Amino acid sequence: MSAYLLVDPMLREPFSEDLLQAEPRETWTVPVRHPLLKPEQRPRLIRLHPHDTHLLKASLALALSEQADPDAEGEQGFVLGGWLLTDAPADALARHFARCMQGGFPGETNPKFIRWADRRVIEWMWPVLTPNQQAGLLGPVHCWYSLDRCGELVRYEATSDAKQEGVGFSAEQWAHATRNEAVQDLLRGWQRFAGVLPSDYLQKASEATAATISAGLSNRQDRVLLGAYILQVHPQLTTHPTVHSLIARALRGDATLAQALEGVPDPEGWNTIRTELERHAGLSQLQPATQGERLG
Structure with a gap:
């Protein structure tokens, strides 16, 4: 068994x-090819010898420091x-990694470079991969260790009964x-105002992002x-009539979203x-919602 660092320069x-x-x-x-990728920017493997504690x-220290500063992360990545x-x-x-990092995907005609060497990518994609896809991504890797944004050690490994298959994504993936x-x-924005993220940060951020996309925001x-x-x-903030109307105002171009949201008194509003x-959530649990039911 040998140990390697996987880096994305x-x-x-x-x-x-x-x-x-x-x-x-x-x-x-990693001999991945992409028109915008210079040779020195390709991912690399560094063998980690047992005695090389330095x-x-x-x-x-690098992994911890680069996720400690949201602004630096935005500029320099992981x-x-x-x-x-x-x-x-x-x-x-x-x-093996070169094969996993490039290929065609649904509806995409240009070659894509999937940055599996960026630990944010594997953290995001791992839960939606099938067990066989997970095994195919790992390939000859027995265990892949990483850090989450709370500084906890995460271990990725295939299930014992999984069969390796390609990691070409479905349309949903x-x-x-x-x-x-x-x-x-x-x-990154959450970390700026919260400092420390909760253990379920990825699920909450995913749900909040989905709500902003469903609201029609593209910026x-x-x-x-x-x-x-x-x-x-609140997780259901965009369903509130007041907030819904403020978003609609921004989408019409009557004001920026920031200006529209400033119309709500803080913190009273x-x-x-x-x-x-x-x-409203409590009432919904007690009785079926009627058609056209509004908050308030």
């Missing part, structure tokens, strides 16, 4: 040259993809993949803004909206 180099040259460290490039500590255990030769592992950017935008800043209100006020939504 698309936006920056993960380690200083001095660190990597301090002692011999073997590196393999590099192990540096990789853990470089540390995780720690891998495998008994396969490194060049075979590199070729591709639609899920395209929402990742909006969810990550919201998570990234507007989605983050409304998503932040949803997270702070938002507290009232939260109370009405909670009361």
Whole structure:
């Protein structure tokens, strides 16, 4: 069994040259091809020897530091993809990842580069993959370790009865993949005002993002803004008549979304909206909703 660091240097180099040259460290490039990807931006595998605690500590510190600052993350992304255990030769592992990272997907004619070396991608996509797709993504990897946004160690491994198959996405999985950017935008915004995220951050951010998309918002800043209100006020915020009308006003171009939402007194107005939504949710559990039922 050998251990490897999976790194994604698309936006920056993960380690200083001095660190990597301090002692011999073997590196393999994942031979993925994409028109916009320079050779030095391709993902890489770095063999992690059992005695190399210095590099192990540096990789853990890197993973923690790059997700501690939302603004830096927005500019530089995540470089540390995780720690891998495998008994396969490194060049075979590199070729396997190259196959997984590129290919055709439903409705997409141009070649796509799926950044599995970015740990945000595997965290987002893993739950919607079938067991066989999960096994196909891991391939010769026995265990893939990563960190979530709460600093907890996450372990990805295939189920014992899964059979490896390709990770070409279905139409539904591709639609899920395209929402990742909006969810990550919201998570960074959430971290700015909350500091520490709850353990179910991904589910809550996903639901809030889906609500902003269903409301008709396409601007990234507007989605983050409304998503932040949803997270702070109520999951069903966009269903409230007052908020619904404010969103419609912004979509018509009568005002920006920020200007429209400023029309609600803070905190009194938002507290009232939260109370009405909670009361409506309680009534809905007690009796069937009637056609045309409104909040308030």
